[in-house]
Structures are given as structure tokens and as C-alpha cells.
Amino acid sequence: LNKPEWYLTQVLMWIGNHAKFLDDKIQPILDKVGSSVNAGLEFSRALVMLILEKLAADIPCLLYDDTLFCHLVDEVLLFERELYSVHGYLSSFPSCMHILSEESCFQRWLTVEKKFALQKMDSMLSSEAAWISQYKDITDVDEMKVPDCAETFMTLLLVITDRYKNLPTASRKLQFLGLQKELVDDFRIRLTQVMKEETRASLGFRYCAILNAVNYIATVLADWADNV
Numbered sequence: 001l002n003k004p005e006w007y008l009t010q011v012l013m014w015i016g017n018h019a020k021f022l023d024d025k026i027q028p029i030l031d032k033v034g035s036s037v038n039a040g041l042e043f044s045r046a047l048v049m050l051i052l053e054k055l056a057a058d059i060p061c062l063l064y065d066d067t068l069f070c071h072l073v074d075e076v077l078l079f080e081r082e083l084y085s086v087h088g089y090l091s092s093f094p095s096c097m098h099i100l101s102e103e104s105c106f107q108r109w110l111t112v113e114k115k116f117a118l119q120k121m122d123s124m125l126s127s128e129a130a131w132i133s134q135y136k137d138i139t140d141v142d143e144m145k146v147p148d149c150a151e152t153f154m155t156l157l158l159v160i161t162d163r164y165k166n167l168p169t170a171s172r173k174l175q176f177l178g179l180q181k182e183l184v185d186d187f188r189i190r191l192t193q194v195m196k197e198e199t200r201a202s203l204g205f206r207y208c209a210i211l212n213a214v215n216y217i218a219t220v221l222a223d224w225a226d227n228v
Contacts, residue, residue, distance in 0.1 A: 001062050004072050007054060008079040011047045015087050018043060044083070045093050051079075055099045063104065066112050073109055076100065077163055084166075101172050110179060113163075117156060117183055124152045125190055131209035150213035153187055154220050161227075184217075 019040055026039040055076070062068040076096045083089040100109060124130060130149040157180055164176040191210055198207040 001058060002068055002071065004055075004058070005075045005078075008051065008075055011051055012079065012082055012087070014047060015040075015044050015083075019087075041088070041090060041093070044087060044089055048083070048089070048094060048096070051096060052094060052099055055096060059099065059105050063108050066115070069108060070112055070116070073100065073112075073163075080166060095166075095168070097166055097168050101167055101169065106172060106175075110175060113160065113176075114179055114182070117160065117179075118186070120156055121153065121183070121187060121190070124149045125194075131206050145209070145212045146216045147209040147213050150216050154217060157183065184221075187217075 022039040022043055030037050030039055055072075059069075059072070062072060080096055083095075084091070089095075100106060127148065131147045133145055134148055134151065160176065160180060160183075164173055167173050167176070191213060195207065195210050198204055198210070
């Protein structure tokens with residue numbers, strides 16, 4: 001259960017190793033009889049169906065172990081990325097995202113995603129470098145004077161988007177968007193709490209850093225507005 005990468009990588013190897021044989025030997029036979037079947041894709045689809053069976057059996061066994069469950073999700077997302085980008089798998093075919101979208105599994109995924117995101121926010125705001133810009137010494141890069149915590153937070157949101165963007169239904173994506181909105185609001189509250197501690201020194205370093213953080217986040221969210 002703690003090594004899903006073993007069978008996921010094995011399947012990717014099988015797909016890659018058989019590609020030339022299927023294209024050179026099997027596809028011409030199918031073409032000759034006028035079949036529209038793509039030998040390589042059908043081979044991939046059959047192997048993915050085996051993975052779906054394996055996931056359906058394994059997931060109930062690790063649903064409440066955060067570490068194992070997160071590792072499984074991470075490995076499945078890596079597998080899916082390679083399956084589509086390297087092997088040309090079709091989005092209309094069955095995929096692992098359908099298993100991750102099933103109710104009990106999906107709700108668990110949302111829960112652990114939120115848990116780890118909040119932990120990340122705790123650590124980024126308690127860091128000594130939280131209010132310091134990574135690029136403070138490079139003037140042409142750092143026009144907005146973005147503090148490290150704001151940049152790390154927006155990267156966190158971007159990573160979450162990247163993880164859920166291939167979910168098969170819009171309703172599931174919207175639930176993840178809801179989580180991101182919760183995180184933005186949580187970050188806003190945290191910034192407000194820090195700002196209240198700094199009101200006596202409103203021209204102080206940290207107070208200005210908070211304003212820069214808010215400006216940066218608002219600008220990036222506006223840039224993302226066209227991303228469906």
C-alpha cells in the first residue's frame with residue numbers, strides 16, 4: 001500500500017516498451033482491415049483499466065492514513081501527467097481521476113489538501129523571512145517588493161490548481177475552487193491579525209510588507225480571472 005509508484009511506473013514502462021511493436025506490427029493489420037482502432041491507445045486503455053481496479057481495491061484500505069493517502073494521490077497525479085503528455089492518452093478514456101472523484105475518496109482528498117495547506121501557511125508566516133522579499137537586492141525584478149510569505153502563498157494556490165485541473169467534472173473543480181477561496185480568506189485574516197499588531201508603526205517595515213503582500217495577491221488574482 002505504501003508503494004503505488006511500483007505498479008504505476010510498471011504500467012508506464014509497459015506502454016512505452018510496447019509502443020513500437022504496436023505501431024509497426026499491429027496497427028498495419030488493423031489499418032488493412034479498415035478498422036479505426038488505434039492499437040497503442042487500446043493497449044494503454046486496457047492497462048489503465050487494471051490500475052483502476054487496483055486503486056478501487058487499495059483506496060479503502062488507506063483512506064484514513066493521511067501519509068499513505070497523500071502519497072497515493074501524488075503518485076497518481078504524476079502518472080496521469082506522463083500518461084497524457086508522453087503517451088498521448090485521450091481525455092475521453094477512463095482515467096484515475098474518475099476514481100479520485102468518487103465521493104468518499106474525493107472528500108478525503110479535499111480534507112487532507114486543506115490540512116496540509118494550512119500547515120504550510122503556518123510555517124510560511126512563522127518563518128524569519130516571511131516579510132522579506134526574495135529579490136530585495138534586484139531592483140528590476142522586485143518592483144512590487146513582494147514579501148516571501150505572499151509569494152509562497154500564491155505558489156501554494158497555483159500548485160493546488162495544477163493538482164485538480166484534470167478532474168473530469170466542473171462540479172468537482174468548483175469544490176476545489178471553494179477550498180482555495182477559504183484559504184485566501186484565511187490568509188486575509190492572518191494578515192489582518194499581524195497588521196493590528198503593527199498599527200503603531202504604520203510606516204514600519206512589516207506594515208509596509210503587509211500592504212505589498214495584499215497588493216501583490218490582488219494583482220495576481222486579477223491576472224487569473226481569465227483562467228476558466
